[in-house]
Amino acid sequence: MSKTAIIIGGGAAGMETASQLARLGIEVDLIEKQSRLGGHLNSWDRLFPNRRDSKEVSEYLELGMNDGISLHMNTEIDDIRMAGERFTLALRDGNELYSDALVIATGYEVFDARKKEEYGYGIYDNVITSVELEEFFRNNKQKNLFEGIQSKRVGIVHCVGSRDEKAGNLYCSKLCCVTGVKQAIEIKELMPDAEIFCFYMDLRMFDRHFEEMYYEAQEKWGIQFIRGRLSEASENPDHTLLVKLEDTLTGLPLKMKIDLLILLVGFVPSPETQRLAAMLGLKEGDDRFLCAADEHTSTNSTAIPGVFLAGTVKGPAGIANTITDARSTALQVAAYLK
Amino acid sequence: MKVEGKQRIWMDYQKEIAEDHFFYVRSCVRQNFFPGSEKTFLRILKSELQKDIYENPSHTTCSGIGYHTDIVPFETAMTMVARQFALMTEAGYENFTTSCITSFGLYSEVLETWHHFPETEEKTREFLLRATGREFKKPNNVSHASDIIFRFRKEIRDKGKYKLVNQHTGQPLRVVEHIGCHYSKMFPSKGIGGAEYPYVLIGMIEDWGGEVIDYPERRHCCGFGFRQYLIQANRGFSISCSKKKFDSMEPYKPDMILTNCPGCPMFLDRWQYAISEMEGKTYGENGHGIPVLTYEELAGLVLGYNPWDLGLQVHQVPVEPLLDKIGIPYDPEMKFKGADGQDLGKPESPSFLKFYFENV
Amino acid sequence: MPDLYNKLFEDVRFREGLKACLNCGTCTAICPAAEFYDYQPRRILDILQTKDDSQIENLLKSNTIWYCGECMSCVTRCPRGNAPGLLIQSLRSLSQELGYFTESEKGRQQLAIKRTIGKWILEYGYCLFPSEIMPAMHPEQGPIWEWEHKNIEAVMLRLGANYKGTGPGILRKIPDEALDEIYRIFEVTGGISRFDKIEEFSRKKAKEMGMDMEDGTNDDYMKFIYTANSGNHTKKHEG
Numbered sequence: 001m002s003k004t005a006i007i008i009g010g011g012a013a014g015m016e017t018a019s020q021l022a023r024l025g026i027e028v029d030l031i032e033k034q035s036r037l038g039g040h041l042n043s044w045d046r047l048f049p050n051r052r053d054s055k056e057v058s059e060y061l062e063l064g065m066n067d068g069i070s071l072h073m074n075t076e077i078d079d080i081r082m083a084g085e086r087f088t089l090a091l092r093d094g095n096e097l098y099s100d101a102l103v104i105a106t107g108y109e110v111f112d113a114r115k116k117e118e119y120g121y122g123i124y125d126n127v128i129t130s131v132e133l134e135e136f137f138r139n140n141k142q143k144n145l146f147e148g149i150q151s152k153r154v155g156i157v158h159c160v161g162s163r164d165e166k167a168g169n170l171y172c173s174k175l176c177c178v179t180g181v182k183q184a185i186e187i188k189e190l191m192p193d194a195e196i197f198c199f200y201m202d203l204r205m206f207d208r209h210f211e212e213m214y215y216e217a218q219e220k221w222g223i224q225f226i227r228g229r230l231s232e233a234s235e236n237p238d239h240t241l242l243v244k245l246e247d248t249l250t251g252l253p254l255k256m257k258i259d260l261l262i263l264l265v266g267f268v269p270s271p272e273t274q275r276l277a278a279m280l281g282l283k284e285g286d287d288r289f290l291c292a293a294d295e296h297t298s299t300n301s302t303a304i305p306g307v308f309l310a311g312t313v314k315g316p317a318g319i320a321n322t323i324t325d326a327r328s329t330a331l332q333v334a335a336y337l338k
Numbered sequence: 339m340k341v342e343g344k345q346r347i348w349m350d351y352q353k354e355i356a357e358d359h360f361f362y363v364r365s366c367v368r369q370n371f372f373p374g375s376e377k378t379f380l381r382i383l384k385s386e387l388q389k390d391i392y393e394n395p396s397h398t399t400c401s402g403i404g405y406h407t408d409i410v411p412f413e414t415a416m417t418m419v420a421r422q423f424a425l426m427t428e429a430g431y432e433n434f435t436t437s438c439i440t441s442f443g444l445y446s447e448v449l450e451t452w453h454h455f456p457e458t459e460e461k462t463r464e465f466l467l468r469a470t471g472r473e474f475k476k477p478n479n480v481s482h483a484s485d486i487i488f489r490f491r492k493e494i495r496d497k498g499k500y501k502l503v504n505q506h507t508g509q510p511l512r513v514v515e516h517i518g519c520h521y522s523k524m525f526p527s528k529g530i531g532g533a534e535y536p537y538v539l540i541g542m543i544e545d546w547g548g549e550v551i552d553y554p555e556r557r558h559c560c561g562f563g564f565r566q567y568l569i570q571a572n573r574g575f576s577i578s579c580s581k582k583k584f585d586s587m588e589p590y591k592p593d594m595i596l597t598n599c600p601g602c603p604m605f606l607d608r609w610q611y612a613i614s615e616m617e618g619k620t621y622g623e624n625g626h627g628i629p630v631l632t633y634e635e636l637a638g639l640v641l642g643y644n645p646w647d648l649g650l651q652v653h654q655v656p657v658e659p660l661l662d663k664i665g666i667p668y669d670p671e672m673k674f675k676g677a678d679g680q681d682l683g684k685p686e687s688p689s690f691l692k693f694y695f696e697n698v
Numbered sequence: 699m700p701d702l703y704n705k706l707f708e709d710v711r712f713r714e715g716l717k718a719c720l721n722c723g724t725c726t727a728i729c730p731a732a733e734f735y736d737y738q739p740r741r742i743l744d745i746l747q748t749k750d751d752s753q754i755e756n757l758l759k760s761n762t763i764w765y766c767g768e769c770m771s772c773v774t775r776c777p778r779g780n781a782p783g784l785l786i787q788s789l790r791s792l793s794q795e796l797g798y799f800t801e802s803e804k805g806r807q808q809l810a811i812k813r814t815i816g817k818w819i820l821e822y823g824y825c826l827f828p829s830e831i832m833p834a835m836h837p838e839q840g841p842i843w844e845w846e847h848k849n850i851e852a853v854m855l856r857l858g859a860n861y862k863g864t865g866p867g868i869l870r871k872i873p874d875e876a877l878d879e880i881y882r883i884f885e886v887t888g889g890i891s892r893f894d895k896i897e898e899f900s901r902k903k904a905k906e907m908g909m910d911m912e913d914g915t916n917d918d919y920m921k922f923i924y925t926a927n928s929g930n931h932t933k934k935h936e937g
Binding site: 366370376393394395396402406407409410411412413414416421454455458466468470519523524526534559568570572573574577578579612646647652653674675683684686687688 | 713764774781783790808815816823825831841842845853855856858868875876880884896925927
């Protein structure tokens with residue numbers, strides 16, 4: 001009997017791993033707990049670095065879903081048992097699935113901005129997250145998010161839930177900075193007379209064309225960058241926000257009236273990722289993301305033979321890197337199953 | 339504004355407050371400026387709530403003001419704290435409650451320091467033994483007196499005669515709540531509701547019928563700043579902090595300010611006076627200023643105690659407009675009289691901050 | 699020259715308060731002193747992180763470390779778990795131990811605090827006492843305090859205090875045995891030594907400045923440090 005693989009998680013990583021394995025002729029079960037594939041990609045409008053439509057990437061991933069892949073939608077896992085080199089998955093609906101290899105691709109969630117109490121998310125009307133903004137861009141191109149807002153001053157807050165001992169996450173979420181710069185440009189496109197401020201600590205423009213986007217944001221779009229971490233947001237009588245931060249480059253504390261505050265929320269490992277890790281005994285780092293067998297030379301396998309990792313279970317990563325990583329996982333799985 | 343958002347946060351910061359058998363230590367500032375408040379607190383706990391609350395006459399200042407003006411070294415402050423704990427241990431109590439917020443902050447800081455740096459606890463025990471022959475056990479529970487009133491706010495409401503409602507308009511009173519910095523800024527988990535949206539006073543206000551105002555400078559320090567007030571050359575800092583708060587809360591038209599720290603009401607009260615003398619500006623309605631109350635005074639009003647027993651006559655900003663709004667009767671003639679009704683004269687009227695009755 | 703950074707490190711508050719600063723400015727954003735004074739708590743950590751004794755010495759001799767109001771708002775916000783407020787306390791302690799505090803206008807004020815608050819702690823067992831809070835030194839307390847101060851016994855009686863009385867109660871006379879215990883606590887823990895140092899260094903400074911310094915609160919030096927304000931403590935904005 002030929003060997004099979006089960007992939008848990010139908011986001012970009014899971015889909016790409018599945019389609020690559022199917023191409024190599026390996027039978028794959030792909031388990032997804034929601035009713036559609038694509039994960040967080042379904043929430044994004046345009047992707048950095050060149051602001052192309054995310055639907056194009058979704059379509060590419062969908063194309064790979066062929067007959068060699070058995071899709072299990074709306075499916076949750078109750079238990080995983082290992083016997084020798086075989087895995088038995090007990091599903092919530094009572095069924096069981098078997099395989100010789102397991103790929104954990106259960107991804108991430110965004111930081112719950114409510115935990116940053118002093119920013120007023122969930123309390124003040126005009127505080128939203130970058131995810132909500134992205135969903136607005138995707139679904140409401142005709143409607144005005146800024147309806148009823150007078151002077152159109154937008155503040156974008158970097159490092160929300162990241163690099164923050166008090167939020168419980170010391171790590172940098174890597175991709176929020178470029179997201180913030182991208183969204184700043186997109187808001188300015190929609191509202192050319194808006195004043196847009198990015199409140200940052202460092203600008204992590206690490207990948208191809210990111211730095212150029214930052215330059216464009218300043219030079220072409222007039223986005224203003226203030227180096228200071230937001231300390232607090234309060235509400236004025238007219239429901240605008242009063243934000244406090246220090247402009248560390250001039251050494252002066254700053255108070256500003258802002259109409260709309262956008263919180264760049266970071267990555268946290270999804271509860272499902274942590275649950276499966278506990279079930280399987282997978283090693284977690286201090287940052288609670290999962291550890292691969294070797295951080296340089298073996299980033300797709302784990303210490304447990306037959307258990308592989310793909311995508312953001314290992315930490316913050318963008319779509320491009322996730323897809324590449326998934327292909328690498330597929331290769332490792334295929335080699336293992338031979 | 340979505341209140342549910344705040345309520346979710348309050349659920350995260352639940353603190354254990356002891357129920358009975360308290361060892362009580364007093365506040366230097368409160369005794370000096372709001373003696374009626376401490377009297378009222380003990381009266382409420384003993385007569386209304388039938389609690390056992392004990393004060394050892396030998397207890398002293400925790401030296402908090404000395405510590406935060408940096409004339410008292412940390413080791414000295416730790417040993418002063420240890421002595422208070424020794425008195426508590428000797429009296430057979432485990433639940434420690436402080437009248438002062440700076441004290442509360444200091445006791446919390448010392449206990450945390452002993453926890454993280456055990457050698458400091460050892461050293462303190464040595465010092466205390468050497469200096470006084472005393473030994474101590476650490477308290478099981480440390481709470482601030484406002485935590486206790488918070489815990490029993492529903493009982494106070496049920497026994498209460500008055501609600502925080504404007505009897506003329508039927509609307510709840512609009513209350514600004516001001517929490518002392520040392521209550522929860524250093525250790526958010528030690529304050530009910532944490533550091534950003536402390537709940538200890540909001541709980542009282544809401545249960546007693548009032549409405550809480552949120553305004554941008556809600557969490558701004560009143561400006562005591564210890565040395566920033568005590569030395570005349572520095573007072574500009576202190577008054578500026580209070581002024582920031584007043585300017586920020588003014589558009590929301592508060593009926594009163596409620597505080598839990600003993601220093602804050604003194605500053606928020608007196609600086610309104612000083613600002614009026616310096617700039618001719620008063621806050622609140624009709625030039626009367628915004629009345630500032632301690633939680634003991636407010637609890638006492640709700641329970642129907644005589645305002646002049648509570649010590650409201652020694653506030654610079656007149657409290658009568660508030661009493662009239664609630665419908666609490668009072669005798670203006672008795673405001674400045676002594677215990678036997680003797681005439682003590684009366685204070686001069688400020689230039690701008692009007693007394694309520696000019697002819698008393 | 700004493701090894702200042704190491705001396706600071708001996709203070710547990712310093713160790714607790716300085717982890718590593720990334721200069722994000724959330725502390726300065728929320729600091730009341732930063733609003734009004736030319737002061738940024740972030741700068742304090744920046745300097746301390748260098749471990750450079752000459753910069754630290756400047757700090758200890760400057761007005762900068764005396765602007766803080768110890769409200770601890772900074773502690774609430776720091777994403778690295780630093781506590782600028784605690785560091786200020788350790789800096790102020792060291793500045794007094796070494797006598798550097800007399801080099802700055804704000805630092806010199808410590809003598810006034812020692813001769814009021816410090817004196818009252820040992821004399822009364824309280825940090826404050828009504829008879830000591832003179833309306834003339836505190837005009838901001840208003841006519842209400844003036845009236846109260848004039849009638850203090852009657853007002854205290856009216857409000858249910860046990861003013862200067864025996865037994866429990868508000869502003870009671872704290873028993874002499876208790877005051878003795880406090881004195882001995884101050885002795886063994888270095889409190890008296892701190893007080894003495896404040897006096898000694900201030901005396902030296904007063905002499906240097908050609909001012910009279912006696913023992914109370916009325917001499918030239920005391921009046922000078924209580925009221926002197928150069929007016930140079932706020933930020934200068936150019937342009």
